[in-house]
Amino acid sequence: MRKTNLCSEEKNALFLIAPSVILIMLVILIPVVYTFYCSFSNKMLVFHINQFIGFDNYKFLLQDDRFWHSFYNNIYFSSIAVIIELFLGLGIALLLNLKFRARTLVRAAILVPWIMPTVIVAKFWGIVYTFLFSYINTLLLDLNIVNINLNWREIPFLAMSFAILVDVWKYTPFMVLILLTGLQVIPEEQYQAALVDGANKFQRFINVTIPFILPNITVALLLRTIDSFSSFSIIYVLINGGPANSNEIMPIYLFKMLFQNLQFGYGSAIAVILFICILIISSVYFIFLNHRSKGENR
């Protein structure tokens, strides 16, 4: 009697879960498998070309300079951006953890960059970018250092740095919020105990604060690395991978391959590589988190 009851209860429960699981299967998991499948074929939608070519896409990928350049750019973009965000975020989180009046107001202000649509952020900083360099140009002309208008937009390094800066502006608040949640649960006694032991400010920070918020740092790093590694909007809207494709990152290259060159097969191969990269990144973090939580249980 009881067993049948449990069964019907489980059936009901599965009935409640089913819609979500089916939707996720249809829209996320099956497309992933299909993308893998497509990466082994030469597929061009409009021309109705669809033939199986095995590993040819991947062989081509290995020799494709433009791909490797985008790969390198991806690593450069996300590592620099995430590192800056981490240190800046840690500093701001420590600052906001202090007790002062109007603390909630400042925290609300912090939310602004994070909540603003990425497109608007990129467009806005694009305007600032243009203003800034036209101002520098007029300044240089007035000082007679140069006698022509320099085209700053054509310098890849500057464009990339600016994109990183925009990313930092937009996502540091996210870092701050996650680190702040960790800082708030550190018990005051820990600091007092360290104070009694004669630890100075820096030692207290290294030995009390950092170990306590290490899980938060890991989670924040995980989310931000994945997000920035597959980030698209900022670079697409701000510089569109330019000047002259020099600042393409993988998502942008992928997007152009799909909707400008209509190479769905090759595009899928890039998508697979990007997917594998993100899988590796997240598994590294997951292993780290798992390891830590096991160590705590012991």
Add this chain to the structure above:
Amino acid sequence: MNSKNKKLNSIYLFFIILLIIFCVGPLIFLTCLSIYSGDSILNFLQNYTHIIENKSFIRIFCNSLIIAIASTIITLNLSIMASYALTRRQVRFRKSFLLLFLSISTFPSVTILSALYMLFRALNLRDNILILIIIYTVFSLPFAIWTLAGYFKRIPVELEESAKLDGCTDFSTFKNILLPLISSGIAFSTILIFIYCWNEFIFAVTFTTTDLSRTLPVDISLFPPSSGYRMGELCAESLISSIPLIIIILFCQKKILSGLTSGSVKE
């Protein structure tokens, strides 16, 4: 001690003010640019009237609103159902289910762009807001389920059992006891799902081609690059499309902060 505190405060105050300027300054600058129209200070609303007179803008704004609201409502219903079943009912593999949802919630959307494009092309859905509603729903589901499951877990089982002893059915227990208890979780996920749907760009730019389904971020991205031509209108439109978000910050910031603090983002 007190004087030392005060000294520190002045340095900290400087940094805090700097921080506020950095965060909110761009929004104020954006407002100034949107008011400035070149010829006269008096008709400072010129850019706004230009945009609102444009029929396609109203259409696009409505598209964004419909898509965001529809996907938020669908996601909420589905995720409340699923997270309830996963936490309050005996289900085999519930841990694996939850882990699946957690790992998918960080899924990089760019990677399945090609497959989804072909899928919707095969379904003959083109330039339809339905596509975006489906995609946004599915992509916010894992996050919503994971978050709400965290809130459900915190409710003691005894509460449910005593309600059952008092003669409540499963559904009335759920409606009258569990649902009010997770209301802050529902509010938090509603806000985050809405923000996601309102801001999303990459799917929107892939699946919309005309005003029939275009959303605000795509429309803004289509403005000419760099400053000068139509810059005031760009700023005005950006500001109008930030209004729902500014409202969220003003009225719901406590919900967001407490939601983040209560450990939904943490493991």
